[in-house]
Amino acid sequence: MIATREIRDKYLRHGMMPTILCAGCGNGIVLNAALRAIDSLKKDINKMVFVSGIGCSSRLNGYIKADGIHATHGRAIAFATGVKTSEPELDVVVFTGDGDCAGIGGNHFIHGIRRNIDLTVIAINNYIYGMTGGQTSPTTPPASITTTTPYGSFEHSFDLAELAKTAGASYVARWTIAHPLQLQKAIKKGLENKGFSFIEILSPCPTSYWRINRVRDFEKIYAWYKENTINIKKAELYPEKIKIGEFQNIQKEEWTDQWKKLIERVKK
Amino acid sequence: MDVREILGPKEQFIQGDTSCVYGALLAGCRYFAGYPITPATEIAEGMARLLPLIGGTYIQMEDEIASMGAIIGASWTGKKAMTATSGPGFSLMQENLGYAIMTETPCVVVDVQRGGPSTGQPTRSSQGDVMQARFGSHGDYEIIALSPSSVQETLELTFRAFNLTEKYRVPVILLMDESIGHMREKITIPKRITIANRDMVDIDIEEYKPFRTGYLHATKIPEFAQFGSGYKTFISGLTHNAEGFPVTDDWRVHRDLVLRLSKKITDNIDDIYEVDSKFMEYAEVAVIAYGISARPALAAVKMARALEKEVGYVNLKTIWPFNYDRIADISKQVEKIIVVEMNMGRIHHYIKEAAEGRCDVELVNALGGMVPAPRDILELIK
Numbered sequence: 001m002i003a004t005r006e007i008r009d010k011y012l013r014h015g016m017m018p019t020i021l022c023a024g025c026g027n028g029i030v031l032n033a034a035l036r037a038i039d040s041l042k043k044d045i046n047k048m049v050f051v052s053g054i055g056c057s058s059r060l061n062g063y064i065k066a067d068g069i070h071a072t073h074g075r076a077i078a079f080a081t082g083v084k085t086s087e088p089e090l091d092v093v094v095f096t097g098d099g100d101c102a103g104i105g106g107n108h109f110i111h112g113i114r115r116n117i118d119l120t121v122i123a124i125n126n127y128i129y130g131m132t133g134g135q136t137s138p139t140t141p142p143a144s145i146t147t148t149t150p151y152g153s154f155e156h157s158f159d160l161a162e163l164a165k166t167a168g169a170s171y172v173a174r175w176t177i178a179h180p181l182q183l184q185k186a187i188k189k190g191l192e193n194k195g196f197s198f199i200e201i202l203s204p205c206p207t208s209y210w211r212i213n214r215v216r217d218f219e220k221i222y223a224w225y226k227e228n229t230i231n232i233k234k235a236e237l238y239p240e241k242i243k244i245g246e247f248q249n250i251q252k253e254e255w256t257d258q259w260k261k262l263i264e265r266v267k268k
Numbered sequence: 269m270d271v272r273e274i275l276g277p278k279e280q281f282i283q284g285d286t287s288c289v290y291g292a293l294l295a296g297c298r299y300f301a302g303y304p305i306t307p308a309t310e311i312a313e314g315m316a317r318l319l320p321l322i323g324g325t326y327i328q329m330e331d332e333i334a335s336m337g338a339i340i341g342a343s344w345t346g347k348k349a350m351t352a353t354s355g356p357g358f359s360l361m362q363e364n365l366g367y368a369i370m371t372e373t374p375c376v377v378v379d380v381q382r383g384g385p386s387t388g389q390p391t392r393s394s395q396g397d398v399m400q401a402r403f404g405s406h407g408d409y410e411i412i413a414l415s416p417s418s419v420q421e422t423l424e425l426t427f428r429a430f431n432l433t434e435k436y437r438v439p440v441i442l443l444m445d446e447s448i449g450h451m452r453e454k455i456t457i458p459k460r461i462t463i464a465n466r467d468m469v470d471i472d473i474e475e476y477k478p479f480r481t482g483y484l485h486a487t488k489i490p491e492f493a494q495f496g497s498g499y500k501t502f503i504s505g506l507t508h509n510a511e512g513f514p515v516t517d518d519w520r521v522h523r524d525l526v527l528r529l530s531k532k533i534t535d536n537i538d539d540i541y542e543v544d545s546k547f548m549e550y551a552e553v554a555v556i557a558y559g560i561s562a563r564p565a566l567a568a569v570k571m572a573r574a575l576e577k578e579v580g581y582v583n584l585k586t587i588w589p590f591n592y593d594r595i596a597d598i599s600k601q602v603e604k605i606i607v608v609e610m611n612m613g614r615i616h617h618y619i620k621e622a623a624e625g626r627c628d629v630e631l632v633n634a635l636g637g638m639v640p641a642p643r644d645i646l647e648l649i650k
Binding site: 013015016046047049051061062065066067068069070071072075078079080081082083084085086087089090107108111259262263266267 | 299301321323327333334335336338339340341345347349363498500501502503505511513
């Protein structure tokens with residue numbers, strides 16, 4: 001296995017350090033897993049574009065020494081669609097978060113899936129708008145305390161992996177930062193899949209979510225992600241737990257392939 | 269297939285919207301992302317029909333926000349990209365339009381204006397978006413907006429919009445209106461055309477900074493490295509330094525960036541600014557108009573000249589940046605300026621400001637989709 005040091009020297013921008021991330025944030029684990037997945041596939045980093053929206057998770061692509069777009073809030077998938085459809089040879093990866101992807105960007109999310117554009121979307125779900133200080137998001141679990149639900153949230157929350165699966169994404173997986181190896185494998189599969197791949201990662205915001213919900217020990221937070229999740233294969237036995245694992249892996253015609261075929265057809 | 273082959277005969281009788289498609293394709297546009305909206309839909313339809321025939325890409329997005337995002341993404345792979353909409357969609361595009369300004373992304377945005385505010389009059393003509401084109405996005409910036417007054421001019425100005433966006437790396441807005449968009453007129457596809465392309469970077473990857481200027485020319489416009497070329501370009505809507513890295517807490521970095529983004533336009537106003545003047549040499553009255561309003565303006569000027577009045581005509585083909593000096597010169601020459609437009613007098617206000625009281629500045633306007641009548645203009649000339 002490649003050493004973290006090598007990953008750092010090979011893929012990260014030194015000029016962007018230090019990161020903006022808080023102590024205990026899970027985003028570093030996700031970035032590490034993503035870079036290791038890319039490295040294991042021997043991808044040419046010069047032919048990859050990393051696109052993101054706004055939020056803590058969306059800062060990750062700035063640290064990668066590669067072409068990248070730090071787009072507007074929620075619009076990462078729209079920008080990525082422009083990159084991929086105009087230059088299908090490029091591998092396009094999207095970093096996003098629960099608020100960016102399912103809140104302000106919800107429409108772009110479902111339509112990206114519908115078109116089955118070959119994007120690998122890595123969504124870090126921390127149940128909160130972390131960058132703005134911890135407001136309720138579309139995935140905040142009911143009864144959570146956030147700065148905008150000081151008496152407890154009551155809205156129903158989105159299950160991002162189920163949403164992606166139902167909308168028809170060709171590859172869908174969910175893991176947590178407590179499962180880094182499985183996560184790395186899922187991102188690898190997502191990159192290999194010719195179509196819209198969605199990898200959701202449950203990841204803590206110790207500063208803005210867990211602190212305010214009175215869990216202040218990172219070991220306990222880490223344990224929470226292990227204890228409250230169950231592999232999708234055994235999910236029936238534990239209906240109260242959050243399902244993790246591979247939700248969908250199907251073959252489906254991809255947009256840029258279909259466009260290429262259309263061009264061939266109409267040119268005759 | 270060759271573009272000219274696709275477009276067909278040199279002379280055609282077509283709509284303004286179709287003419288816009290022709291101009292874009294001739295300029296090298298190979299990517300279009302859009303969303304249907306009256307009266308701009310025919311542009312998307314034309315692109316959907318013609319782009320695949322020349323190996324380009326057409327995509328219908330889920331909304332105008334996404335359309336604008338997609339053309340920015342496409343522009344960074346080196347493609348000439350465009351979207352087209354009308355007022356309500358143009359409002360949605362303002363967010364990512366600001367992003368394109370901040371990241372210096374070449375792209376063309378067509379706004380075929382209709383009556384507003386809000387959903388307003390979808391099938392009626394208006395020039396109500398001139399200020400949205402100038403100030404629609406937040407923050408300090410300069411932008412380029414062109415406005416055609418005929419179907420032929422639509423082809424030429426769409427073409428010019430691409431050349432300007434490539435040269436200055438700022439989004440260029442083509443402000444059409446429903447009348448021009450849906451009007452059918454004869455066009456002649458020009459034989460020779462000059463195509464401008466963005467300056468591509470040609471230095472060592474290690475030395476390249478995406479937003480440093482002056483590698484090739486002493487200009488305020490950085491050279492471009494397209495995605496996939498190995499230059500590892502990172503772009504962000506955040507205030508950034510020459511490397512493109514976010515620097516949000518240093519006032520100097522922000523000031524310098526905003527000044528450069530503005531000055532790259534205002535310093536080159538003589539290159540960007542284009543007007544069509546007629547009979548101005550001995551004019552005592554000047555009629556200034558743009559877009560469809562320039563048509564009754566010219567008709568009125570000709571009628572007045574038949575009555576031996578010394579009247580001149582100025583058609584503002586470039587609306588933004590506003591050229592105060594040119595208008596000031598006119599105000600020094602004439603006794604009266606008559607501004608003709610289809611709004612509450614948006615450019616009238618600017619012209620008054622530039623005239624600084626040296627001459628009368630009057631407004632002939634029309635709302636509700638009616639084009640101002642030549643007789644109303646003629647009355648003011650007398």
